[in-house]
Amino acid sequence: MCDQLRQDYLSCYGHSTLDTPNIDSLAKRGVLFTNAYCQAPECAPSRASFYSGRYLSSHGVMGYEDATRLDEQMISDYLEPLGYRTAVVGKSHSFKKESELRRLGVDMNTAYAKASQHGGFEPYEIHEGDLACSVAPNDHGYSNYLRSLGYDAANPWQSCANSSIAPNGEIHDGWKLRSARFPAAVSEEHSETAFITSRAIDFIAETEDRPWCLHLSYIKPHWPVIAPKPYHNLFGPSDVQPVVSNQIEIKHPHPVYQAFTQLEYSRTFCRNDVRETVIPVYMGLVKQIDDHLGRLFEVLEKRALVENTIIIFTSDHGDYLGDHGLGEKYLFHDASVKIPLIIAAPGVENDTTRGMKRDELVEAVDILPTLIQLTGADTCHERLEGHSLLPLLELKATAANWREFAVSELDYSDQGVRNRLGLDPYMCRAIMIKSHRWKYIYYWNLRPQLFDLHEDPNEFVDLGSMSEYKSICHMMDERLVSWQNSLKRRVGIAYDCVLEQGPDRDEKNGFIIGRW
């Protein structure tokens, strides 16, 4: 998993100047999904959906500081009973609330409790990026690593790996986008991407004798946008794709969209000098990940692990990079909500599906059910809200018998938007319902947004306030209600138990209701 990698910044997804041969090689031997969506264009909520196979409304993570509900079961809860060592190298940005666990009397020193602070994964090498120095109170392996190499600083993650160094030796703060034009103040081999890849290789070498599931979770190309030499200037302004925006977007803007355009990162990314400085470095960071994945794939080949290892390549969400007058993510334009998704599963792909592209609407919540079906773990009908992608991988399902719409959720109480709009923090809910033709965005207590993707694939013309589209909005509202009712809320009773319920079983148990 990459962090904040747009779907269209890979050559296998059509980028014209960013060549990613190693990721492309996965697509050549697996299946590439063109319509893959994250459950939220924001790190923590999106990741909680990947890890639990459930939507935001179920796992409860709506913002970057939210804990997952205590009884959510994560990838490890399904795979570890089968003997898979299930670990994370890199970022998880997913935790259960320690104070709540302690209130129940849980001993925080158990392996289970420790993993609960990292998406349920064994924290083989936790590296949360910026969070390592603030939110997550964990051991900072990467910072210690840099210190051991002589990078001497209170916070070498920030002062070295995520600051840049000018030709005159001056250090530039990586939080300022202008600093992106210089290379990182660490060498490439000591950068985050190199370190995380090496630690993944360590894990694989160490775990060869038993089944394993590794969440290799890169921080990049997530900000700070600082790349080590030579990736900082592999690309230049001529490699930057034309901005996707149109004057019509700001004519009668939706109030939430308008508020996001007014934020600092949006205003900044509307500047050509910013885009021409930052986007080439963003591309360099992607290129660096591709190179390191090549290194990892070589290890897998050498160790003869390619033929029994399922590889899934994806990202938690995209990045506007100035499109639609926006920076960062959060809203539901494709730049932000679409994700790359490639699955190479040995034993599944065959000559027919090898290198295939599939256009069905697939979601982050589908990953865990897919793993479960591939590994034979408990299918847990009472919890999982996604659908295994195996029927698509095996050509057993087609668009005709697949889901009709994808869903993504947003709580916009953060980012200053709530204050700009004067809203109560629990009113800031938005839900995308996206069919092949329509992208509909429901805002609680505000008008919806609607885009006709057939007529307007760039999502410029918001039809949400036009009376002639009322019936379309109503149809999409019905899908929204249907989706909300499909959520698996009864996690406190097993599927088999629900199946057995009824008067016959009650009578067997001694309850006879209503017999004369």
Added chain:
Amino acid sequence: MCDQLRQDYLSCYGHSTLDTPNIDSLAKRGVLFTNAYCQAPECAPSRASFYSGRYLSSHGVMGYEDATRLDEQMISDYLEPLGYRTAVVGKSHSFKKESELRRLGVDMNTAYAKASQHGGFEPYEIHEGDLACSVAPNDHGYSNYLRSLGYDAANPWQSCANSSIAPNGEIHDGWKLRSARFPAAVSEEHSETAFITSRAIDFIAETEDRPWCLHLSYIKPHWPVIAPKPYHNLFGPSDVQPVVSNQIEIKHPHPVYQAFTQLEYSRTFCRNDVRETVIPVYMGLVKQIDDHLGRLFEVLEKRALVENTIIIFTSDHGDYLGDHGLGEKYLFHDASVKIPLIIAAPGVENDTTRGMKRDELVEAVDILPTLIQLTGADTCHERLEGHSLLPLLELKATAANWREFAVSELDYSDQGVRNRLGLDPYMCRAIMIKSHRWKYIYYWNLRPQLFDLHEDPNEFVDLGSMSEYKSICHMMDERLVSWQNSLKRRVGIAYDCVLEQGPDRDEKNGFIIGRW
């Protein structure tokens, strides 16, 4: 709290032959709510809403065997930090899943873990009725009590308290409704209602020196419908109210309604001989509770506790008793979904509100926020979904600034209905949205039901399939969506923390996103 007590089976709610002077006395000094609704017409889901202040979709209890989600906080979690000893005498029918708690490493011997098996209440005297002999693996104080009195049986709850004895000495199984015509095989003073009341008085005497909150939770008039002498024949067939049903109801019945009419308890309660035998005994059980509440109120008066004790009288749901061709509960006609609710809170009522009736739409989830406001506990905006009733008790709110619709939820996968309709267990969702004029019932993947309560207060004419009411159904769907979005899903982050979020705080914490 009574179990399965219909709102209209009390004299203060207008019953013409069932006199309940002690409950009426509460209404005279407090406030009586005419439009009070439970969150589900079924014990366990309804109770979880009373105890947590949250709807079924949030706490996750959708059926009688479902556990509450692990991180739900119950009445005790709010009141015990303030020093209130918070206990239950009688039925809770609410628990957290022991296997899940153990999986987290929770020691089940702590007071907290023990209370978690009883709605969070200290189990001062747990008596779950029928559940005592099957689901709940707890000490059966009432059964031991009966044994100590010489009622010698493997299960004296069933064989003595809930069986009846014919004049010839023959014992009749209380599970058969026909047995209701004879008195219980225990004396009145040894019956469940007497025992539970006495244990409540014990608790109060024992706890006088500190603040307390007692959930006095009667099993009756819930089945088995067996009353001790003299309550088994205080009432007769002439006291039975006319059945509320109409031929038009079965002309084009909604499939779920139709399936419920076909169940054994519904068919049974369509018989006059059943109603004329059972309903007088149901009334006797209510009368017995009223008499014992009189005994309890005397104790409160003698101990001078009346002036500093908030008393709330309610029920978890109603009982069809043959109305609409139905028995039991589950569906959303008033007989089933309306509950009695009387609140007498010293210091709140005054000469203006004393004895007042209020017609606003109030719900079970409002009880906990009301207690919280009255006791000064943490208001916990990130969790509580109900609204404190204090503004109504103090005449500070009116219908104009109160909620516009009440909500109640149902999962009908149990009761054999799912099999009759051939449905997947996770498709059996229904939600009532009831305004002052309309009662709308959304069924996932089935047509809705709609009743015009102005024109048809008895809810006989289902307009849900009529094209001329499509726009009303659409309006009610919008309310449904609005309600679903109002649910408090972000329980993993405190309200204050959400309030503080924004770019300013991020910058203070060292994250500066998008600065050039």
